[in-house]
Amino acid sequence: MTQFIVRRVLYMIPTLIAISIVTFLIIQAPPGDYLTTVVAKLEAEGAYVDRSQLDALRERYGLDDPLWSQYWTWISGIVTEGDFGRSLVYDAPVADVIQDRMGFTILLSLSTLAFVWAVAIPIGMYSAVKRYSIGDYAATFVGFLGLAIPNFLFALVLLYVSHRYFGQSVGGLFSPEYEDARWNLGKLLDLLAHVWIPVIIIGTAGTAGMIRIVRANLLDELNRPYVTTARAKGLPERRLLVRYPSRIAASPIVSTIGWLLPSLISAEIIVSVVLSLPTTGPVMLKALESQDMYLAGGFLLILSVLTVIGTLISDILLARLDPRIRYGKR
Numbered sequence: 001m002t003q004f005i006v007r008r009v010l011y012m013i014p015t016l017i018a019i020s021i022v023t024f025l026i027i028q029a030p031p032g033d034y035l036t037t038v039v040a041k042l043e044a045e046g047a048y049v050d051r052s053q054l055d056a057l058r059e060r061y062g063l064d065d066p067l068w069s070q071y072w073t074w075i076s077g078i079v080t081e082g083d084f085g086r087s088l089v090y091d092a093p094v095a096d097v098i099q100d101r102m103g104f105t106i107l108l109s110l111s112t113l114a115f116v117w118a119v120a121i122p123i124g125m126y127s128a129v130k131r132y133s134i135g136d137y138a139a140t141f142v143g144f145l146g147l148a149i150p151n152f153l154f155a156l157v158l159l160y161v162s163h164r165y166f167g168q169s170v171g172g173l174f175s176p177e178y179e180d181a182r183w184n185l186g187k188l189l190d191l192l193a194h195v196w197i198p199v200i201i202i203g204t205a206g207t208a209g210m211i212r213i214v215r216a217n218l219l220d221e222l223n224r225p226y227v228t229t230a231r232a233k234g235l236p237e238r239r240l241l242v243r244y245p246s247r248i249a250a251s252p253i254v255s256t257i258g259w260l261l262p263s264l265i266s267a268e269i270i271v272s273v274v275l276s277l278p279t280t281g282p283v284m285l286k287a288l289e290s291q292d293m294y295l296a297g298g299f300l301l302i303l304s305v306l307t308v309i310g311t312l313i314s315d316i317l318l319a320r321l322d323p324r325i326r327y328g329k330r
Contacts, residue, residue, distance in 0.1 A: 005312075005316065008315070021071065025067075027291075027296050028070075035088075074294065078301070087294060087295040095298075098283070101280045102280065112202045115203040116203045116210055117253065120214060124212070128219045129218075131219065139211060143209075145208070151205055151271050152271055155275055158197065159274070173198075174191060175194075198272075201271055221248050247321065254314055283299075
């Protein structure tokens with residue numbers, strides 16, 4: 001196991017270098033840059049564009065430098081100083097822009113993950129144990145329905161129903177009176193009253209998919225010879241289910257750690273825009289639309305690094321959880 005971890009960590013170094021290069025090339029792929037987008041917008045509105053000021057900004061941010069020079073400046077700042085550059089849109093350090101919305105993003109993502117696991121695991125186990133029952137068919141129908149409905153469409157429907165029939169909006173995480181207020185018990189309770197709505201919307205598709213995965217894996221384990229042997233020895237059904245098949249069927253849940261860490265940063269971008277959530281998702285979307293290369297590149301690089309780290313953690317946990325998984329040479 002130790003050799004496997006060391007080997008995987010060493011593999012991560014060239015992987016992250018390649019990811020950083022691809023990320024930077026993707027950001028630079030669209031024609032023009034941030035200043036080109038700004039100039040086009042100002043000219044469309046009939047505003048005057050000061051070319052000397054634009055040239056000064058290009059020189060300041062090195063937009064006319066060769067790609068390799070821009071990449072080296074960016075990646076060397078990240079490695080040596082933890083400096084992801086300065087956001088052109090927000091005129092602030094990229095780290096500060098991301099940090100301002102990080103708390104709400106992590107809260108929303110962890111709450112959604114807890115919701116998905118709390119709902120999907122019991123339903124998936126019930127569907128597997130009570131296969132082809134009415135409850136199994138109902139769970140299957142709800143699962144397919146949850147996978148078929150896009151989250152942003154669900155959010156729009158909920159916005160309309162809430163406003164049309166209940167006279168309130170589900171947008172944001174706070175009521176207007178608590179939006180800029182200091183933290184107190186009232187603001188905390190108001191947050192709890194609003195956060196469950198985006199949690200359900202974002203977690204719907206994940207819950208539906210997890211139900212199908214848990215059901216399929218547990219059904220596969222229930223047909224194994226060791227389960228038949230345990231039943232023949234008189235082991236109670238509930239104890240048998242919890243002690244053996246459920247442990248092996250938990251592998252897909254552990255494997256979700258690979259996408260859990262990046263989801264803590266990105267959350268659901270489109271849902272966050274529809275519901276006006278103060279998370280990092282809308283900031284990332286705005287950075288991509290405006291070609292803010294440092295902000296967008298910083299986001300993509302952080303997501304990639306977290307994905308690699310999450311995959312390593314999930315692989316280690318899977319090896320500990322499932323004795324059938326072995327790494328390295330025999």
